[in-house]
Amino acid sequence: MARYVIRRLLQAIPTLLGVSIISFVLVYNSPGDPILIRTFDPNITQETREILRRQLGLDQHWALQYIGWMTGVTLRSGDAVEEFTRNEIRCNYLAVLNATFCNSGGGILRGNLGTSIATNQAVWERLVERMWATFQLGVAALLVSLLVGVPLGVLSAVRQGSPFDASVRVLAVVGNALPSFWFGLMLIFLFGVVLGWLPTGGMRTVSLTNEFDPVDRLRHLILPTIVLALGGIAGISRFMRTETLEVIRTDYIRMAKAKGVAARRVWFVHALRNALIPLMTILGPAILGVLTGAVIVETIFSWPGMGRMTFSAAVQRDYPTVLGAVMFFSILTILGNLLSDILYGVVDPRVRLS
Amino acid sequence: MTVAQADSSALTSLADDPQLQRKPRTYWSMALQSLRRDPVTLIALSFLSIMAVLSLLAPVIAGSIGVGPNDTNPDNAFQQPYLGPYVQWRTGQDPTTAPLMLGKSGGVPHWLGTDQLGRDQFVRLLYGGRVSLGIAFAAAALTLILGVTVGTVAGFFGGVVDDFIMWFVNTTVSIPGIYLLIIVTAILKPNPITLTLFLGLLGWFGTARLIRGNVFKVRALDFVLAARSLGTRDARIMLQHVIPNSLPIIIVNAAIDIGILILVESALSFLGLGIQPPTATWGSMLNRANNFLFLRDPETEAYLALHLLVGPGLLITLTVLALYLIGDGLRDALDPMMKNIR
Numbered sequence: 001m002a003r004y005v006i007r008r009l010l011q012a013i014p015t016l017l018g019v020s021i022i023s024f025v026l027v028y029n030s031p032g033d034p035i036l037i038r039t040f041d042p043n044i045t046q047e048t049r050e051i052l053r054r055q056l057g058l059d060q061h062w063a064l065q066y067i068g069w070m071t072g073v074t075l076r077s078g079d080a081v082e083e084f085t086r087n088e089i090r091c092n093y094l095a096v097l098n099a100t101f102c103n104s105g106g107g108i109l110r111g112n113l114g115t116s117i118a119t120n121q122a123v124w125e126r127l128v129e130r131m132w133a134t135f136q137l138g139v140a141a142l143l144v145s146l147l148v149g150v151p152l153g154v155l156s157a158v159r160q161g162s163p164f165d166a167s168v169r170v171l172a173v174v175g176n177a178l179p180s181f182w183f184g185l186m187l188i189f190l191f192g193v194v195l196g197w198l199p200t201g202g203m204r205t206v207s208l209t210n211e212f213d214p215v216d217r218l219r220h221l222i223l224p225t226i227v228l229a230l231g232g233i234a235g236i237s238r239f240m241r242t243e244t245l246e247v248i249r250t251d252y253i254r255m256a257k258a259k260g261v262a263a264r265r266v267w268f269v270h271a272l273r274n275a276l277i278p279l280m281t282i283l284g285p286a287i288l289g290v291l292t293g294a295v296i297v298e299t300i301f302s303w304p305g306m307g308r309m310t311f312s313a314a315v316q317r318d319y320p321t322v323l324g325a326v327m328f329f330s331i332l333t334i335l336g337n338l339l340s341d342i343l344y345g346v347v348d349p350r351v352r353l354s
Numbered sequence: 355m356t357v358a359q360a361d362s363s364a365l366t367s368l369a370d371d372p373q374l375q376r377k378p379r380t381y382w383s384m385a386l387q388s389l390r391r392d393p394v395t396l397i398a399l400s401f402l403s404i405m406a407v408l409s410l411l412a413p414v415i416a417g418s419i420g421v422g423p424n425d426t427n428p429d430n431a432f433q434q435p436y437l438g439p440y441v442q443w444r445t446g447q448d449p450t451t452a453p454l455m456l457g458k459s460g461g462v463p464h465w466l467g468t469d470q471l472g473r474d475q476f477v478r479l480l481y482g483g484r485v486s487l488g489i490a491f492a493a494a495a496l497t498l499i500l501g502v503t504v505g506t507v508a509g510f511f512g513g514v515v516d517d518f519i520m521w522f523v524n525t526t527v528s529i530p531g532i533y534l535l536i537i538v539t540a541i542l543k544p545n546p547i548t549l550t551l552f553l554g555l556l557g558w559f560g561t562a563r564l565i566r567g568n569v570f571k572v573r574a575l576d577f578v579l580a581a582r583s584l585g586t587r588d589a590r591i592m593l594q595h596v597i598p599n600s601l602p603i604i605i606v607n608a609a610i611d612i613g614i615l616i617l618v619e620s621a622l623s624f625l626g627l628g629i630q631p632p633t634a635t636w637g638s639m640l641n642r643a644n645n646f647l648f649l650r651d652p653e654t655e656a657y658l659a660l661h662l663l664v665g666p667g668l669l670i671t672l673t674v675l676a677l678y679l680i681g682d683g684l685r686d687a688l689d690p691m692m693k694n695i696r
Contacts, residue, residue, distance in 0.1 A: 014521060014525075015521070015524060015525045015528055016528075018521065018522065018525030018526075019525055019526075019528055019529055022525065022526060022529065023529060023534070023537070026534065026537055026538060027537055027541070173675065173678055173679065173682070174671075174675060176678060177613065177617075177671055177674040177675035177678055178671050179617055179620055179621065179624075179667065179670050179671065179674070180621075181620075181621055181624045181625075181637075181640065182640060182663075182666075182667030182670060182671065185640065185643075185644060185647070185663060185667070186663065186667065188647065189647055189657075189660070189663060193647050193648055193657070194657065200647075288530060291530050292530045292531070292532045292533075295532055295533070295536065295625075296532075296621055296624075296625070299625060300644075310533060310536070311536055311540075311625065314536050314537050314540035314541070315540050315627075317540075317541060322537055325533070326529060326533050326534075326537070329529070329530050329533060330528045330529050330530075333528050333529075333530060334528050
């Protein structure tokens with residue numbers, strides 16, 4: 001078990017290296033000038049911009065920038081110790097190579113996602129600030145999709161061929177086809193604008209006292225959770241239906257029925273338990289789905305989470321923030337997949353992790 | 355009379371029997387037959403065909419109405435759909451509203467109303483369908499070409515080639531795709547062609563995985579071994595034997611892929627990252643409508659932007675739904691084994 005986890009974690013290293021290269025190259029090769037976007041001030045001269053660009057290392061070859069981003073060590077030609085030495089950056093001039101090495105103490109490899117060029121904040125700090133909001137929304141959506149999706153799927157398998165089964169299957173297909181942004185807008189329009197029952201966006205009602213009001217928080221959570229959970233409900237109910245139908249064809253169910261076990265007990269003790277096992281495998285994809293859906297849901301509902309932050313960072317060309325967020329999301333995805341593989345082995349001893 | 359002679363006469367009489375005079379049933383004819391008996395898939399197919407034809411005919415329809423997709427009319431913004439009042443006018447229930455609306459729009463019937471700039475919603479929906487469907491179909495074609503090629507090569511050769519390809523695919527799959535697309539589109543401000551390229555280039559990984567799995571299965575079958583022992587070259591085995599055996603998977607995957615691509619393209623356009631205005635796409639039309647959710651008529655208190663909200667969203671949903679249903683129907687039709695299980 002431990003060996004398996006360690007091996008999988010080791011396998012994740014080349015994957016993450018690949019992720020970092022792909023996202024860096026994508027962002028690096030894009031036209032558009034982050035400096036121009038950052039300096040709206042018309043009084044800033046071209047010279048100042050060049051200095052800024054040089055300080056941020058944007059004038060360098062992309063491979064050098066990549067190494068700097070990963071390790072926190074940047075390379076400069078000639079003696080540039082004075083120019084680049086700042087608070088936490090230490091530089092040394094190597095006369096043999098006629099180059100200056102600067103060590104910022106940061107770098108992805110040392111767990112530092114860099115500094116945002118839009119706000120001068122550490123990217124990690126920005127992510128942590130927003131993480132709680134996305135976490136709340138994501139957990140709420142996952143819970144709702146499980147609590148609604150599992151019973152729907154199992155019941156529709158129990159009543160295979162009934163009108164209930166048919167409507168669950170329709171719901172599953174429609175739920176997948178419904179674009180979340182439109183569904184969200186329609187819900188906002190109906191419940192927020194026309195009926196005025198629920199807030200149209202944000203995480204809480206802005207007030208002077210800034211007190212924590214659980215009811216108010218919950219009211220803000222309802223609509224985004226429904227929208228984010230829709231895809232999950234559709235996927236999970238479909239999945240559970242197939243799994244349950246497969247389980248009830250097995251010999252041990254036939255055996256239980258033949259023994260005269262009550263139908264209810266057969267369904268909910270013998271069948272449900274075994275049908276729930278494969279659900280573990282879709283935990284990884286489910287986390288990925290929530291992260292993916294978060295961008296759109298957070299944008300529609302002005303939810304101050306990581307997805308919305310990444311979106312606006314991309315629009316502002318805040319490269320370090322975008323790259324840091326993408327690395328973070330990729331790590332989450334890889335860990336989610338690993339977790340679902342491990343859980344699969346834990347709940348089903350027949351699966352050998354090797 | 356020998357046994358063979360008796361047989362031959364029996365065979366000729368059998369061959370003359372009109373009941374047995376039918377073509378041999380191939381895999382594809384069987385699939386087509388079961389598709390013909392599947393009303394849901396047929397309805398979905400006809401909906402999609404109608405959408406495609408309407409989108410292709412958009413310039414003709416716009417010409418007959420007398421308004422282009424980008425013709426603005428600031429005096430006639432947020433006009434409500436003309437369809438309802440027109441029916442009431444023709445049936446004599448309400449003889450005043452419809453002519454009044456026509457007067458305001460300069461004689462142009464805005465069947466589904468107008469947007470904030472007074473542009474015709476119906477014509478824009480048709481033109482938007484052209485862009486959305488066109489991009490999705492083209493990007494899906496690109497996805498398939500890349501996915502099938504890479505997947506077949508990986509599955510067929512195995513070994514180091516497969517290891518490297520799968521490392522690359524697993525790596526890119528670890529990055530949530532929408533973020534990649536957001537980065538690329540936010541930075542590059544795409545036009546229809548570049549957007550198609552992005553969607554295609556970033557969308558083939560799943561297809562490649564699927565095809566690779568199937569190629570692994572097919573590669574081990576006897577007819578591949580037979581072809582090999584006859585000295586057939588690798589390229590020919592792949593084209594003649596391996597890919598045709600993946601065709602059912604490819605077709606089913608294509609239908610669902612197009613649906614997903616429509617959703618992704620609309621989501622990007624909705625976020626303001628897809629095709630840039632004034633070109634109409636279903637997603638960007640919703641992006642505009644989003645700004646006017648609260649807008650009401652000062653006299654009647656009716657919400658003015660509802661018709662802008664419903665049209666594009668409904669078309670996206672129905673089109674994607676149709677494609678998913680077609681995918682499901684094709685899966686059933688092309689996989690007789692699966693059908694027996696369900």
